[in-house]
Structures are given as C-alpha cells and as structure tokens.
Amino acid sequence: MKNRKSIVSLFLVGATYCLLSSLVLWVAVPGVEYATAQFVHEGMRDDAGATAAFEAIVPVLRHPRCINCHSQGDFPRQGDDSHRHTMQVRRGPDGEGVNAVECSTCHQGHNLVGLHMPPGAPDWHLPSAAMPMIWEGLTDRQLCELFKDPQRNGHRTPEQIVEHMHTPLVLWGWSPGDGRTPVPIPQHEFFAKVQEWAEKGAACPLGQGPQHPQGFGSYSDHFP
Numbered sequence: 001m002k003n004r005k006s007i008v009s010l011f012l013v014g015a016t017y018c019l020l021s022s023l024v025l026w027v028a029v030p031g032v033e034y035a036t037a038q039f040v041h042e043g044m045r046d047d048a049g050a051t052a053a054f055e056a057i058v059p060v061l062r063h064p065r066c067i068n069c070h071s072q073g074d075f076p077r078q079g080d081d082s083h084r085h086t087m088q089v090r091r092g093p094d095g096e097g098v099n100a101v102e103c104s105t106c107h108q109g110h111n112l113v114g115l116h117m118p119p120g121a122p123d124w125h126l127p128s129a130a131m132p133m134i135w136e137g138l139t140d141r142q143l144c145e146l147f148k149d150p151q152r153n154g155h156r157t158p159e160q161i162v163e164h165m166h167t168p169l170v171l172w173g174w175s176p177g178d179g180r181t182p183v184p185i186p187q188h189e190f191f192a193k194v195q196e197w198a199e200k201g202a203a204c205p206l207g208q209g210p211q212h213p214q215g216f217g218s219y220s221d222h223f224p
C-alpha cells in the first residue's frame, strides 16, 4: 500500500514537472519572438516593471556598437574608444556622408573580412542632420524619453521602437565583424526586455540618473 502510494506520487511529480516545463516553453518562446500588436492595453501597465526593463537594455544602448552612430557631432565614431571616424567622414544632410565620401563608398551590406576592414549592414548610414538621434550625454531617463518622442525618434510609437530593434543596423551590434566587441546582452534577452518595456506602458526611469561615461571611452579627447 505504502509502496503504491509513493509510486503514484512519483508519477504525479513527474507529470507536473512535464506540464510546467512545457508551460514555461509555451509562455517564454513566443515572448522572445517579435510580436506585432500585443501591446499596452490598460491593465497591463506596470511602471516599475517597464522602468526595470528599460534599465536592463541600457548596457546595449550605451555600448560603442550603438553609440558610434548615435553620438554628438556631425560624424560617426569608431572603435571601443569611440574616436572620431577617420578620413574626414561626415554625417551630411541625410546621414549618408558628403560628396565623394559617402558611407557606401566603403561600407557594404555586410562586414568585410579582416581587422580594420569596413563593417557593414544594409543601408549603413547615420541618422539625418535634421533628426540626428543623439543619445550621448543623455541620462537614462532622457534617453528613454527620446525613444518616446515622435519629434526626435523618427515619428515612432514605442511599438515601432520595438520593431526598429529588429532592423539590420541594430542587429549588426551582435555580429559586428572581425576584431569588434559585440553588444553585451544576448539578443533574445534584449528583444524580450524591449518588448516588456513597451507592453508594460513604456515608463521611463525617474530622476537624473548617472551621466554614463561607459561606451564613450576617451570621448572628450576626440571631440573637437
């Protein structure tokens, strides 16, 4: 009798375990995939949760792989120290360079093999001069607010910011080419957190927050 009981409970434990793990998979996997329109309806709003999710993606946003195109000045930057792009490369009105030195002169749709060869991804360019999307020098709160401001973010809703995070120039941060450090958070985790931020109502961190030097390296040495 006793024996039978323990076999039954063993079976129950096993079954529960299977059920739970498939439940976890069922919940977690689609959350990682990019999903179109399951965003904020009232009731899902959770400011603390959204803020925490935003803070979780900040190490990517402040990484040189992103900042080198989202920094101050009318030129891109290079390397982990975010030094000014060599060869007089400049933003130009459309972010595609000026005259004979357009980005596409050197940058292609993919990374070129070898150290110090031009990296690349489809449509490699900077934000335009009219809407330069400069993140550098912003606090976490200000950066988050820029993401939510259609006048400064390319006329996007928070949902469209999530979508934008799946486009080639962003994805490049995870495979930046020979000799370059990729951004520090696994891609699926980053996507999940960005989506969580939007779904929970896209609240921004409070207060001033630190002016992060991380990702700018010896920035001031290079800024004219």
Ligand code: HEC
Residues within 6 Å of the ligand: 060, 061, 065, 066, 067, 068, 069, 070, 095, 124, 125, 126, 127, 128, 133, 134, 146, 147, 152, 153, 154, 161, 164, 165, 169, 170, 171, 172, 173, 174, 183
């Ligand atoms: C080669 C240059 C380049 C790199 C590298 C780059 N971006 Fe951008 N980014 C752009 C351009 C150009 C736009 C404007 C695109 C548009 O509005 O259509 C933009 C716009 C954005 C926007 C929307 C506007 C805003 O500022 O809110 C987000 C979000 C963004 N990028 C995220 C990233 C992230 C995250 C990384 C790093 C993983 C990154 N970008 C790396 C060029 C770049």
Ligand code: HEC
Residues within 6 Å of the ligand: 064, 065, 068, 069, 076, 077, 078, 079, 080, 085, 087, 089, 090, 091, 095, 096, 097, 098, 101, 102, 103, 104, 105, 106, 107, 115, 116, 117, 118, 119, 124, 125, 126, 180
């Ligand atoms: C004359 C060729 C040339 C032109 C034109 C050019 N680049 Fe580059 N770019 C390079 C090379 C080469 C590298 C790699 C340097 C290295 O790894 O040491 C590079 C690196 C970069 C990086 C650094 C990536 C990183 O995170 O380290 C960015 C960003 C960049 N270019 C953006 C641009 C943009 C935007 C334009 C147009 C406005 C442009 N470049 C125009 C040759 C060029």
